[in-house]
Amino acid sequence: MTAATETDRALVDRVAKGDRAAVRLLFMRHHARVYRFVARQTGSEMMADDIANEVFLELWRQAPGFEGRSEVSTWLLGIARFKALSLLRKKKEDWIDDEAAAAVPDGADTPEVVTMKGDKAAALRRFVDALPEEHRVVIDLAYYHGQSVSEIGEVLDIPVATVKTRMFYARKKLGEALKAAGYDRGWP
Amino acid sequence: MSAAEKMSRRDEMETLLPFYLNGSLEGSDLEAVEEWLASDPSALAALGEAEAEFSGTTAANEAIRPPADALSRFARALDAEAGPARAPAGSSWLAQAWGRFMAVPVGVAWAAAAVLLALVMVQSFVEPGGKGNDFEIAGAQDDLAKMPFALVKFKPDARMSDISAFLDSNGLKIIGGPTADGVFRLGIPAATAADYTKQIGLIAAQPFTETVIEGRKPVDGG
Numbered sequence: 097m098t099a100a101t102e103t104d105r106a107l108v109d110r111v112a113k114g115d116r117a118a119v120r121l122l123f124m125r126h127h128a129r130v131y132r133f134v135a136r137q138t139g140s141e142m143m144a145d146d147i148a149n150e151v152f153l154e155l156w157r158q159a160p161g162f163e164g165r166s167e168v169s170t171w172l173l174g175i176a177r178f179k180a181l182s183l184l185r186k187k188k189e190d191w192i193d194d195e196a197a198a199a200v201p202d203g204a205d206t207p208e209v210v211t212m213k214g215d216k217a218a219a220l221r222r223f224v225d226a227l228p229e230e231h232r233v234v235i236d237l238a239y240y241h242g243q244s245v246s247e248i249g250e251v252l253d254i255p256v257a258t259v260k261t262r263m264f265y266a267r268k269k270l271g272e273a274l275k276a277a278g279y280d281r282g283w284p
Numbered sequence: 285m286s287a288a289e290k291m292s293r294r295d296e297m298e299t300l301l302p303f304y305l306n307g308s309l310e311g312s313d314l315e316a317v318e319e320w321l322a323s324d325p326s327a328l329a330a331l332g333e334a335e336a337e338f339s340g341t342t343a344a345n346e347a348i349r350p351p352a353d354a355l356s357r358f359a360r361a362l363d364a365e366a367g368p369a370r371a372p373a374g375s376s377w378l379a380q381a382w383g384r385f386m387a388v389p390v391g392v393a394w395a396a397a398a399v400l401l402a403l404v405m406v407q408s409f410v411e412p413g414g415k416g417n418d419f420e421i422a423g424a425q426d427d428l429a430k431m432p433f434a435l436v437k438f439k440p441d442a443r444m445s446d447i448s449a450f451l452d453s454n455g456l457k458i459i460g461g462p463t464a465d466g467v468f469r470l471g472i473p474a475a476t477a478a479d480y481t482k483q484i485g486l487i488a489a490q491p492f493t494e495t496v497i498e499g500r501k502p503v504d505g506g
Contacts (some may be wrong), residue, residue, distance in 0.1 A: 220340040239341035244308030
């Protein structure tokens with residue numbers, strides 16, 4: 097266990113005792129990642145703003161029950177995921193404002209067009225954005241949020257084997273898209 | 285090994301590479317990837333491709349900028365939920381200052397950080413009527429208390445999202461503060477004095493850093 101992890105857990109203990117400074121410090125540490133996680137899931141920064149705030153209010157409420165079986169970051173992402181899915185089901189597409197809709201990957205560009213818009217790195221970024229949500233979220237959680245296979249399973253509430261399957265297909269699709277754009281990386 | 289078996293092993297390794305890169309792989313999976321990287325000429329190229337995905341995914345996420353006033357709005361929501369904040373009995377003046385700091389919008393709080401740093405340091409280390417402790421806001425654990433640190437003040441117009449991203453990407457942690465004058469204590473994950481100096485230089489070079497003062501350094505004779 098790292099010092100940073102212990103510190104997060106120690107802060108949650110403080111939150112459980114009603115320490116508001118501790119919850120604000122956890123907010124400063126984790127808010128940006130939670131916000132981005134929700135924004136990527138929902139395609140709406142407005143929803144991300146509301147949900148990220150709610151996640152930390154939920155932390156305030158649930159801290160006394162936190163048993164420390166997972167990392168605090170994993171716990172927060174799990175809460176965020178649940179809240180985002182719940183709100184998406186409730187609000188559906190009409191929550192997405194014009195600005196957010198413009199940021200949602202449209203999937204309309206062919207790999208060739210994407211390649212023409214920039215270099216390989218830019219193309220790769222677009223291909224990641226254009227992955228189906230169930231694949232992109234696994235990529236995001238592993239690469240950006242640093243989550244392990246089991247932690248991703250916890251956040252998404254899916255078995256470890258499913259995490260690996262989704263990662264396999266996500267990377268396979270990225271490889272195929274790159275190949276179609278002229279960047280053959282030798283796999284798949 | 286048949287071609288099908290080789291392909292199957294390659295698929296498995298490609299699936300594990302993201303977790304190898306993020307440092308979460310362990311046990312037999314870690315051994316398998318390391319053995320593959322050491323033995324298969326195509327493996328290093330595959331690792332390079334995964335690193336490109338890592339960079340692309342990070343860039344895509346960091347392009348999303350959280351609102352600068354998120355903390356102040358959250359503070360208001362928290363107060364609405366939990367009621368007005370009250371100072372704990374027997375709390376230090378620094379803890380009370382922290383409470384006051386957190387009660388105002390982030391931008392205003394940054395702007396309030398205008399008193400001379402030297403004065404802040406004297407105040408922080410010689411607490412009136414206290415035991416001469418420095419401030420302890422974020423953590424009270426022994427390992428944090430022994431951690432190398434620096435005292436840092438950010439510019440009044442610094443964006444929380446920029447600071448947060450920088451801290452995250454460099455493994456830096458806020459372990460104390462801010463004082464009423466806006467000084468934070470940053471934990472520096474440095475094993476040697478040279479590492480520490482390098483990290484201090486990096487912090488000082490950030491556009492949102494106003495002042496950085498060296499604190500406890502690693503003891504390595506370096």
